[in-house]
Amino acid sequence: MELFYHPLSRYSQKVLIALYEKQANFYPRITDLRDPLPRKAFQHFYPPAKLPLLKTQDGALIPESSIIIEYLDRHFTNGTQLLPQESQRNLQVRLYDRIIDNDINNPLFQLEKLKRADEKREFEIKQIEKQMLTQFQRLDTHLAQNHWVCGDSFTLADCALIPCLSYSFKHLNLLELDELVRYWQQAQLRGAWMLVLEEVLLAEMEEDTGLRSIP
Ligand SMILES: N[C@@H](CCC(=O)N[C@@H](CS)C(=O)NCC(=O)O)C(=O)O
Incomplete structure (x- = not known):
């Protein structure tokens, strides 16, 4: 593959x-x-x-x-x-995967684009930030009953959420959302994410310094 x-x-x-x-x-x-x-x-x-x-x-x-x-x-x-066999749980995982992609990940792209633009469209930035905060508050309430996004086991929905959290915690005021903070701390200890993060940090370093590692 x-x-x-x-x-x-x-x-x-x-x-x-x-x-x-x-x-x-x-x-x-x-x-x-x-x-x-x-x-x-x-x-x-x-x-x-x-x-x-x-x-x-x-x-x-x-x-x-x-x-x-x-x-x-x-x-x-x-x-x-990553996708439960039981149909009700399977649907829930797919639902959260869609919610996270559509209402968190895609608005994050808009936010990044607006923040990078020369002309600052503060009103639009504030609007997206407000909508995203509402999504994160909903997720925080949901996480009070769920260890991972959909229950006790790690699923597709967690694969979708974790990559959104670095930027979101840096740029939105999320520290009062206790369950989301707990989730983010536990996600950062997950081996699969640690492996991904190593590569992300290396790529960020290459962007900052212009140096490329020898393949
Ligand atoms: N719904 C797609 C979204 C994929 C997507 O938007 N990928 C971005 C990079 S994160 C991309 O390739 N954009 C095209 C571009 O940069 O020109 C998925 O889940 O894979």
């Missing part, structure tokens, strides 16, 4: 967590879409040019982080089961 991804892309981090949870081997194909040459090559290979993308052993291309994780969960029986 090959995974086309970038360590600084949150949707890529979501899939990396799943791969480590499943203890699945893969060839890492780091793809920087900001660089015109790799972007063109990747677009030629996969015209929608979105990361992450999984190439399976039989050559099929699977896009969309949640679908990639469902594929991994079906084909790799080792490691953590």
Whole structure:
């Protein structure tokens, strides 16, 4: 299997967590879409040019982080089961995965874009921050009854949430949300996330210094 991804892309981090949870081997194909040459090559290979993308052993291309994780969960029986078999719990996990992608991860992209823009659109920034705070408050209440996002076991919904939390804790005022703070502390001790974070920090260092490690 090959995974086309970038360590600084949150949707890529979501899939990396799943791969480590499943203890699945893969060839890492780091793809920087900001660089015109790799972007063109990747677009030629996969015209929608979105990361992450999984190439399976039989050559099929699977896009969309949640679908990639469902594929991994079906084909790799080792490691953590990320989608429960029981139908009600399965639906709940998929529901939270959608809520997190749509109402947390995607607004974070808008927020990052607005904050990077030269012209500061403070009103829009405040509006998105307010909506996200409401989402996090809901999640905090939910986490009071749940050790991980959907109960006692680690699932797809946790793969979706954890990559969103570094930026959110840095930029939103979340420290009063006790359950979310507890969740974030426990997530940072999860082995799969620690492995992902190592790669994220290395990539951030490379961005800051302009130095690339020797492959
Ligand atoms: N719904 C998709 C979202 C994927 C996505 O938006 N990926 C971003 C990077 S995190 C991307 O490839 N954007 C295209 C670009 O940067 O040109 C998923 O879950 O995989």
